[in-house]
Structure formats: structure tokens, C-alpha cells
Amino acid sequence: MTDRLKDKVAVITGAASGIGAGAARLFHAEGAMVVLADMQEGPGAAIARDLGARARFIRTDVTSEADIAAAVDLAVSAFGGLDIMVNNAGIVGAVGSIRETAREDWDRTLAVLLTGAFMGIKHAARVMVPRRRGSILSVASTAGVMGGLGPHAYTAAKHGVVGLTKSASSELAQHGVRVNAVAPGNTVTAMTAFVVTGDAADHEATRARIAAGSPLGIAGTPEDPAYGLLYLASDEARYVTGHTLLVDAGQTTGGTIPAFHNGPASVIGAPAVG
Ligand SMILES: NC(=O)c1ccc[n+]([C@@H]2O[C@H](COP(=O)([O-])OP(=O)(O)OC[C@H]3O[C@@H](n4cnc5c(N)ncnc54)[C@H](O)[C@@H]3O)[C@@H](O)[C@H]2O)c1
Numbered sequence: 001m002t003d004r005l006k007d008k009v010a011v012i013t014g015a016a017s018g019i020g021a022g023a024a025r026l027f028h029a030e031g032a033m034v035v036l037a038d039m040q041e042g043p044g045a046a047i048a049r050d051l052g053a054r055a056r057f058i059r060t061d062v063t064s065e066a067d068i069a070a071a072v073d074l075a076v077s078a079f080g081g082l083d084i085m086v087n088n089a090g091i092v093g094a095v096g097s098i099r100e101t102a103r104e105d106w107d108r109t110l111a112v113l114l115t116g117a118f119m120g121i122k123h124a125a126r127v128m129v130p131r132r133r134g135s136i137l138s139v140a141s142t143a144g145v146m147g148g149l150g151p152h153a154y155t156a157a158k159h160g161v162v163g164l165t166k167s168a169s170s171e172l173a174q175h176g177v178r179v180n181a182v183a184p185g186n187t188v189t190a191m192t193a194f195v196v197t198g199d200a201a202d203h204e205a206t207r208a209r210i211a212a213g214s215p216l217g218i219a220g221t222p223e224d225p226a227y228g229l230l231y232l233a234s235d236e237a238r239y240v241t242g243h244t245l246l247v248d249a250g251q252t253t254g255g256t257i258p259a260f261h262n263g264p265a266s267v268i269g270a271p272a273v274g
Helices: 018-029 041-051 065-079 103-131 152-175 190-197 203-212 223-233
Strands: 009-013 033-038 057-059 084-087 134-139 178-185 244-247
Touching: 009 018, 009 065, 009 103, 018 033, 018 041, 018 084, 018 223, 033 041, 033 065, 033 190, 041 057, 057 065, 065 103, 084 103, 084 223, 103 134, 103 152, 103 178, 134 152, 134 223, 152 178, 178 223, 223 244
Parallel strands: 009 033, 009 084, 033 057, 084 134, 134 178, 178 244
Antiparallel strands: none
């Protein structure tokens, strides 16, 4: 490891599992002090214990503004500040036809995925703006840049995260604070395993299914979006703000391989007339 985040302090929500846990371990290995904020106390506290003195766990529900404020305040009291905020906690949320989606299921989904990110940006900015530095990150999704890749509420919320990233960056740039997002494609975690196989622990079958549909022929692991987060968190990205970095094996840009990519090379012009 290369100490890319040496002496930086990070709060990561949803850090007890999947992408958040991958980011917590990677940031820590790169020298950061990390606050793991999650509803799952057992696994979250276990990762913090495993990481040691430069890590803390705090039970956090990202739908509670007081909980998010407390996670940010813990970073300041335990480690002396906040340099990096990662709004990552997520659920799949409401699924099914839009005609049958219950209002409360819609609200709950947006509360976790979009309002949670809003409150994370708000409270990170509270600490970062007076210090005139910081990197705020949110984990969006390919479903935040295209329709048809996720359920309705999830898709709307993740598009909201991409929009809020641009909007917040346009205010906070003048204060030296950058705001970016990473949009993962299908990544092998408990969330996708449950969707793909019905069993949150069945990562092998999930990996095979994701790889089969991936333009690169491989399945994403939590480290893939975590490396994107690492870049955007680090000073290497000091000139980057308002950006959403796709980490999706080309799913949203290339998708399927058109037949003419692999045919004989020639030029198709206007058909000859006469
Ligand atoms: N796995 C993928 O393929 C994929 C793709 C695109 C985007 N994402 C996004 O990545 C993020 C992380 O998902 P993951 O795949 O690692 O899933 P995961 O289920 O492994 O982890 C999600 C974590 O969020 C926590 N969480 C859920 N609701 C919470 C709340 N209200 N307050 C605090 N913590 C809460 C869970 O306890 C869990 O530890 C999510 O925002 C998800 O939408 C995932």
C-alpha cells in the first residue's frame, strides 16, 4: 500500500458489509482513520476491532439526521477532523409494478438512498467548509444513469444522488470541498446475492451470474468501486468535482457487442443506384 490517504479521517456509512466494508478496509490500508457507520452492530464492530486503533464503529441509521451528525462528530472527537465522507448505505427498497408500489415503501427507499446522502453531505460540509477542505462521496449506481437497471424507487433515488452530487459540488467548490460519486455496476455483495439467488450469502452463484452478463466477462467485487472511491477521496483527484465515476465493466456505455464489431472490415456506404 502507498499511504494515499495518510492522516486523513473518513466516515463511511453502510460499512458493515459489501462495498462499504471494502472501502473501509482499503482506506484504512492506505493510511486513513475510519469511522464505520452502519445499522448492523455485530459485523460493523467486528471490522472496526479487526482494523484496530485507527478505526471506530458507531451504530447509525442513515434515515436519522441525529445519527449521521453523531457519526461525523465521532470522527472529529476521536480523530480530530473529517476529510472524507462516503454516503454508501443502501437497500434495494421497493420492488414491483409502479401501479402497486405503496407510498410508504417508496418513501422508505428514498429516505435511505437519497435523503441519507443529502444528510451525509450536509453534515460533512458542516465540518469541512470551515476548514476549507474535504472530499464528499456518494455511492450511486448504474441505475442512477439509465432506466431499466433497477426498481423504480431505487432508480429515481440513484438519479437523485447523481443530481445532488452535481448540485452540491456547485455550491461547495468555492469552499474547497469536492463532491463526487461512484456508480457501481453489478458487484458481488449481500445485496446482489439476495436479488440474484434469494440467498444473501451465496456469493459464488452470484459471481458466475454477474460475470456471464458482464461486457468484460468478470464480476465486480467490492474492491472495484472502492478503488474508484479511493481515487476520488485522495488528493490525486484535487481537480475533480461534480463527477460520477462509472465502475461497471462498460455495462452502460457498451452494453452488448454489436454484430458489426466482429464482422469483416469494410465500409457500408449508400447502396449503388441505377
Ligand atoms: N452491489 C451492487 O451491485 C451495487 C451496484 C450499484 C450500487 N450499489 C450501492 O452500493 C451501496 C452498498 O451496497 P452493497 O452492495 O455493498 O450492499 P450490502 O447489503 O452488502 O451493504 C449495505 C450496507 O448498508 C447498510 N444499511 C442499510 N440500510 C441502512 C441504514 N438505514 N442506515 C445505515 N446503514 C444501512 C447495511 O446494514 C449494509 O451493511 C448501496 O448504496 C447500493 O445501492 C450496489
